[in-house]
Each structure stands twice: as structure tokens, then as C-alpha cells.
Amino acid sequence: MILLDLFLGFLRVGCFSFGGAYGAIPLIRDVVMSYGWLDEETLVYFIAVSESTPGPIMVNLATYIGSSQAGFIGAAIATLAVIFPAFAIILLVMAAFRKLLRYKAVQAALDGVKPCIVGMILATGIYMIVSNIATFLPAFRSDGQGTLITVFLLAVVLAVEKGAKKDVSPIWLILISAVLGMVVYSI
Amino acid sequence: MRESLEAFILGIQESKVGILIDLFFTFFKIGLFTFGGGYAMISLIEDACVAKKGWITHEEMMDVVVVAEATPGPIAINCATFVGFRQAGLLGAVTATLGIVVPSFSIILLIAAYFDSFLDIPLVAYAFKGIKIGVGLLIFRAALKMIRKMEKGLLSRGIMVASCGAMLLIDIFAWDLSSISLLLAAAVAGLVAFGIKGLVSRKGGAAK
Numbered sequence: 001m002i003l004l005d006l007f008l009g010f011l012r013v014g015c016f017s018f019g020g021a022y023g024a025i026p027l028i029r030d031v032v033m034s035y036g037w038l039d040e041e042t043l044v045y046f047i048a049v050s051e052s053t054p055g056p057i058m059v060n061l062a063t064y065i066g067s068s069q070a071g072f073i074g075a076a077i078a079t080l081a082v083i084f085p086a087f088a089i090i091l092l093v094m095a096a097f098r099k100l101l102r103y104k105a106v107q108a109a110l111d112g113v114k115p116c117i118v119g120m121i122l123a124t125g126i127y128m129i130v131s132n133i134a135t136f137l138p139a140f141r142s143d144g145q146g147t148l149i150t151v152f153l154l155a156v157v158l159a160v161e162k163g164a165k166k167d168v169s170p171i172w173l174i175l176i177s178a179v180l181g182m183v184v185y186s187i
Numbered sequence: 188m189r190e191s192l193e194a195f196i197l198g199i200q201e202s203k204v205g206i207l208i209d210l211f212f213t214f215f216k217i218g219l220f221t222f223g224g225g226y227a228m229i230s231l232i233e234d235a236c237v238a239k240k241g242w243i244t245h246e247e248m249m250d251v252v253v254v255a256e257a258t259p260g261p262i263a264i265n266c267a268t269f270v271g272f273r274q275a276g277l278l279g280a281v282t283a284t285l286g287i288v289v290p291s292f293s294i295i296l297l298i299a300a301y302f303d304s305f306l307d308i309p310l311v312a313y314a315f316k317g318i319k320i321g322v323g324l325l326i327f328r329a330a331l332k333m334i335r336k337m338e339k340g341l342l343s344r345g346i347m348v349a350s351c352g353a354m355l356l357i358d359i360f361a362w363d364l365s366s367i368s369l370l371l372a373a374a375v376a377g378l379v380a381f382g383i384k385g386l387v388s389r390k391g392g393a394a395k
Contacts, residue, residue, distance in 0.1 A: 016367050017259045022329040024261075026354065030366045041319065045306075048318040049298060051325065055218050055291025056228070056261035063295040072296065079292055086260025087284055090268040091277070093254055105378060110257055112377020113370055115343035118333045119350030120366055125327030126351075127358045132320045136359075149320045157324065167328075173321050181317015182310055 002070050003077055005035055010062050010081035018110075019117040021057035026120040028061055037069055044128070051170045058082055149180045206275050207282045213240065214267050214286030221263075228263040228287075236270050243270055263287055342380050346373050 009031040017024035025047065032038050038046070046068075050060035059079055066078025132146040156176060160168050168176075213235050221228045229252060236242045243251075248266075255265035264284055271283025306312050337343055350369050357364050 012367065014260050016370055018370075019256075019333070020262060022326060022333075025326060026366050034363075034365070044319045044322050045302075045315050048315070048322050049302070050295070051322070053291060053294050053298065054221055055288070055294070056263045058261045059264070059288055060291050060295050063292050064299055067296055067299040075292065075296055075299070079288060083261065083264045083284065083288060086255075086258065086262075086264040087268045087280065089258045089260065090251075090254070090265050091272065091280060093258070094269070094272060105381065108377045108381030109374040110377070111338075111343065112346055112373040112375070112380070115337060115347040116350040116370055116373030118330060118337060119347040119352075120354045120369065121326060121333065122330035122347070123351045123354030123358065125323060125325075125330050127355060128323030129320075129327055132323060146320060149317055150324075153321060153324055157328070170325055173325060174318050177317040177319075177321030177324075178314035179317070181315065181320075182313045185313035185316055186310070 003074065006066050006069060006074055006078045007081045009035060010066070010078045011084065013058070013062070014082040014085040017058060018113055019121075022121050023117045024058045024061070026124045028058075028065075029124065032065060037065060042068075048174055052174050145184050149177065149184055152180060153177055203275060203278075207279060209240075210271050210274055210279055210283045211286040214271075214283045215290055217263075218287040219290035229266065232263070232266045232270070236266075242274055247273075342377070346376055 013024055013027045013031055017027050029043060032043055033040075046061060046064045047057075050057045050064060053060055059082060062078040062082040063075045067075035070077075129150060132143065132150055134140065134142040134147075153173070153176065157168050157173070160166060217228060217231045217235060221231050233245070233248050237245050237248055247269075251266050251269045252262070255262040258265065264287065267283040267287045268280045271279035271281070273279070275282070306315065334347070337347065350373060353364075353369055354366065356362060357366075
């Protein structure tokens with residue numbers, strides 16, 4: 001039953017996504033792939049759209065994936081499931097568990113979880129970048145156009161960060177890569 | 188007597204409804220105008236709820252952010268729930284949370300309805316092939332920033348490297364290992380390290 005799967009899948013994401021939207025991306029990827037809802041390519045497009053529209057990225061992705069699987073109801077269920085844990089936790093914390101977070105054991109467990117999330121995000125980023133440059137399994141194949149765009153984007157990001165001491169905002173980075181895609185793949 | 192009582196009840200209801208409407212539209216605006224996810228929202232929520240409306244104090248806002256970072260889920264949802272609950276109890280929490288979600292929910296539904304036919308246009312498909320590369324870079328950059336802010340200790344570095352390696356293996360060989368089991372293992376590692384530290388310091392204390 002797709003609605004139940006959506007609910008449980010995104011409840012899992014909502015319960016375990018420490019560290020904001022980027023922390024949720026590896027989890028969402030995991031859930032989406034294990035249920036076979038989308039292929040890798042479509043999911044990345046969805047991430048880009050979620051980054052470029054207003055609102056929390058996690059919520060946007062849930063709405064998007066839910067609607068792609070089961071229309072409006074799917075979107076509503078996935079969105080409610082992903083926000084429910086955050087909602088419930090704040091109510092619990094305010095009601096009773098304010099002290100819980102100050103317990104040293106809880107802090108110690110969180111100290112383990114936080115770097116684990118960073119590692120997962122790092123792996124996801126590396127995997128995505130490398131898969132745009134070349135594929136290794138089942139056979140090695142390099143992607144010239146992908147490499148060209150990757151190098152160009154890296155140069156832009158580094159130049160702006162070193163030159164202007166400012167980050168290229170996600171929306172600008174997505175816009176620039178869209179233009180690069182149109183130019184490079186049209187030629 | 189009865190009339191005045193009714194008027195009194197009506198007055199409360201009206202003011203409560205007024206607060207709910209105010210909550211909904213304040214968070215609706217925040218949801219509609221923040222690009223770039225949760226952290227961008229924190230400054231807008233602070234501006235609206237602390238500076239403009241005076242619903243919560245700056246210290247309370249910081250408390251919520253700390254709790255939000257220590258707990259899972261979107262940070263903006265944590266903040267909206269907190270402020271809403273403070274103003275009008277459970278109903279307020281629901282109203283504020285819905286307020287922040289409804290704008291992006293509607294926008295995404297609209298986009299989702301037309302996305303597939305949109306992708307049939309070759310130039311758009313090319314653009315998204317480029318965007319795919321940009322997104323990879325964004326995620327990589329987010330990770331680098333987090334590493335810079337992370338504790339420098341051996342434990343956190345070790346867990347970070349181990350989870351990165353495990354995740355890469357899972358991706359490359361399509362292993363059927365859920366990322367949640369990685370998180371749970373990391374929590375256990377944190378607890379074990381804490382326990383060992385406790386034992387060591389207790390022994391040290393006894394030696395003195």
C-alpha cells in the first residue's frame with residue numbers, strides 16, 4: 001500500500017534526520033531507493049527543485065516525492081509524516097523532557113551521531129560528483145561533458161569564495177549549472 | 188448576567204481566533220519568502236517573532252535552536268511549533284506549523300504537476316543534466332563546512348571517516364544496509380566512548 005509506505009518511509013526520515021536538510025538527503029535517498037520510487041536521476045532533479053523553491057528542503061522533497069507516487073494525498077501524507085517527529089519532539093521537550101537533553105549520556109550519543117551524519121553527507125556529495133565524471137561499474141566510462149561542467153563549476157565556486165570571500169548561494173549555483181548544462185549538452 | 192458571560196466567552200474566542208490567524212499568516216509569510224532551507228529561516232523567524240511581534244525572547248529563540256539542532260526534523264518546523272505552542276497551546280502549534288508548510292507545499296504541488304512534460308523539452312533536459320552536477324557540489328560543500336565546524340577530537344574524526352567510507356561502499360556496491368543502522372551504531376560508539384572516559388577518570392580519581 002503506497003500511502004502507508006510513504007507515511008512510514010518519511011516518518012523514518014523525520015525521526016532520524018539530524019543536521020538539517022543535508023542530513024536528510026542521504027536518508028531520503030536511502031528510503032526512495034529501497035522502495036524503488038524514483039531513479040537516482042529524477043531524485044537529483046527533485047533535490048534541485050526543492051533547493052530552488054522556498055520552504056524547508058526536507059518538506060519540499062517529501063511533498064514532491066509524495067505527489068509523484070500518489071498525487072495530492074500522497075504529498076499530504078509524506079509531508080505530514082516528515083514534519084510530525086519535529087512537531088511532537090518540541091511539544092514533548094516543552095512538556096517534560098527539557099532536562100533530558102542535558103543528560104550526559106544523551107549528549108554522548110549525540111556526539112556520536114553528529115559526525116556520522118557529516119560522514120554520510122560527505123559520501124553522498126563525493127559519490128554524486130564522481131558519478132558525473134565517470135562510471136566504474138560494470139565498466140569504466142568517462143563523461144567528458146560532465147567533467148567539463150564539474151571543473152567549470154568548481155572554478156566558479158573557488159573564485160567567488162576566494163575573491164569575494166562569499167559563498168555562491170545555492171540558487172545561483174543551480175542557475176549557473178543549468179546554463180552550463182544547456183550550453184555544453186547542446187554543442 | 189448570562190449575556191455578559193456569553194459576551195465574555197465570545198471575546199476570548201475572538202481573541203484566540205485572532206492570535207491563530209496572526210500566527211498562521213506570520214509563518215505563512217516566512218514559509219513563502221525563505222529560500223535556502225531551515226537555517227535561512229531562523230533569522231526570519233527571529234526577526235518576526237522576537238523583534239516585530241515580541242512573541243518570544245531572544246534567549247528562548249536560542250534555546251529552541253539548540254533543541255532543534257539536537258533533535259531530528261526540519262529546524263523551521265521545530266521553531267514554528269515552539270512559538271505557536273507558546274502563543275496558543277496545541278492549536279497554536281498546529282496552526283503555526285501548517286502556516287510554514289502550506290506555501291511550499293502548494294508551490295511544489297504545482298511544479299510536480301507539470302515537471303514531466305517540462306522535462307520533455309530538450310533544452311530543459313540539458314539544463315537539468317547541468318543542475319544534477321551543481322547539486323552534487325552543493326552537498327559536498329555543505330559537508331566540508333560541517334567538517335570545519337566539527338569537534339577536532341579523535342572520536343568524531345574517526346566516526347566521520349568510518350561513516351563516510353561505509354556510505355560510499357553502500358552506494359557503490361548497492362549494499363542493502365540502511366543508513367539508520369549507521370546512525371545507531373554511531374550513537375552506540377558515542378556512548379561507549381563516554382563510558383570508557385567515565386571509567387578512566389574514576390580510576391584516576393581512586394589513584395589520587
